[in-house]
Amino acid sequence: MSSGTREVVITHSPEETIRVGYELAQRLRQPSLVLLEGELGSGKTTLTKGIVAGLGAAREEDVTSPSFTLVHEYGRERKVYHADLYRVEGARDFGTLGLDDLLEQQATVIVEWGEKFLGEDVAAQVRIHMELLEGEDRRITIEGLDR
Numbered sequence: 001m002s003s004g005t006r007e008v009v010i011t012h013s014p015e016e017t018i019r020v021g022y023e024l025a026q027r028l029r030q031p032s033l034v035l036l037e038g039e040l041g042s043g044k045t046t047l048t049k050g051i052v053a054g055l056g057a058a059r060e061e062d063v064t065s066p067s068f069t070l071v072h073e074y075g076r077e078r079k080v081y082h083a084d085l086y087r088v089e090g091a092r093d094f095g096t097l098g099l100d101d102l103l104e105q106q107a108t109v110i111v112e113w114g115e116k117f118l119g120e121d122v123a124a125q126v127r128i129h130m131e132l133l134e135g136e137d138r139r140i141t142i143e144g145l146d147r
């Protein structure tokens with residue numbers, strides 16, 4: 001699935017997490033699939049703000065949770081799709097979610113609750129696990145990013 005790399009960073013504020021997303025965006029291949037895992041409030045949407053802004057697709061304040069709409073679309077030439085599988089039940093693959101078409105467009109696809117995604121390996125795949133620590137601390141483990 002990935003090239004086997006693993007990086008761990010601890011952030012101490014939402015702003016720091018956004019910054020991590022911004023820097024991550026500079027290292028993403030296109031197309032890429034970014035799977036975000038971790039419990040409620042661990043910071044998946046916050047990190048996505050940084051990734052989308054870092055890709056130049058939207059301002060961070062315009063990136064909001066797609067929980068009710070399933071997928072948000074950002075950008076013009078370089079599209080970024082932001083999906084949230086929280087309310088999706090059962091095994092889902094890319095075909096049934098309609099996300100395979102998005103990757104074919106050379107887009108970046110970011111999926112919250114990525115642990116629910118049971119699709120086959122597609123494109124460059126980055127898996128990010130977010131954990132709540134004390135207070136505003138968050139541990140972010142990033143796997144599969146090119147060095």
Ligand SMILES: Nc1ncnc2c1ncn2[C@@H]1O[C@H](COP(=O)(O)OP(=O)(O)OP(=O)(O)O)[C@@H](O)[C@H]1O
Nearest residue numbers: 011012013014017040041042043044045046136138
């Ligand atoms: N270090 C931090 N990194 C990210 N968010 C933080 C941090 N410290 C505090 N927060 C706060 O935690 C919350 C994270 O919410 P966010 O919507 O990003 O989480 P989420 O993982 O997307 O949740 P959900 O599962 O509901 O989609 C925000 O209110 C944010 O301000």
Ligand SMILES: [Mg+2]
Nearest residue numbers: 044045065112
């Ligand atoms: Mg969220």
